[in-house]
Amino acid sequence: MTHLASASAMTQGSVPTHETVDPTLFRGALGLFATGVTIVTAAHPTNGLIGITANSFNSVSLDPPLVLFSVANTARSLAAFLEAPGFVVNVLRQDQKILSGRFARQGEDKWAGVPYTPGRLGAPILPDTMAAFDCVHYAQYEGGDHLIIVGRVVGMEHNVEGDPLLFYRGRYRALGDEIA
Structure with a gap:
């Protein structure tokens, strides 16, 4: 089924004064874009360790090396992320689904028993x-x-072994077969 959603009537060069895009349809359409899954972490000077699951990660620039992620304005961790000196974007593997779920929830000690460097x-x-x-x-x-928070990469590590954890249509997914 195809859903059509349109913004207000526009003429060339004009900007709509109000949106008519249905938020539910918009969210559903965005869910058709498969993304990787990350946990963004920081160490706040007084609040300690913070971390959130995010799939809003993207590269921005190679020179200088820049990446971005976004945080809801209502997120309890937003101020702490902004006050921390920096952050790490950890790109998850397929077998780290449980860890992703843990950092997506509020109210529990996300860091209990979680190793890190x-x-x-x-x-x-x-x-x-x-x-x-x-x-x-x-x-x-x-x-x-x-x-939208943009960071300048000052260090990185990566390991190409294994497969990434993916998110598509509201569910965790795995890579399929390579297309020739």
Whole structure:
């Protein structure tokens, strides 16, 4: 089934004054874009370790090396991420689904029994991930109901063995067969 959603009527060069895109259809359409899954971590000077599951990770620039992720403006960890000296984006492997779920929930001690190595600015680097990008804050941008946080990569590690954890249509997924 195809769903059509359109913004307000526009003429060339004009900007709509109001949106008519149905939020439920919009979310469903966005869910058709498969993404990797990350845990973004930081070490706050007084609040300690923080971490969230995010699939809003993206590369921005090779020179300088920049990456981004976004956090909901209502997230309890937003202020701590902004006050921490930096952050690490940990790209998860397929077998780290339980860890992803743990850092997606609120209210529990996410760090109980979770091993890590401190990055250059103290943000946790999780073991056995596909990649870890150790970042200092570079810029931030308002993005509707989220804040886009851009980091300059100051260190990284990666291991090409294994397969990444993917998220598609509201569920965790695995890579399929390679297309020739």
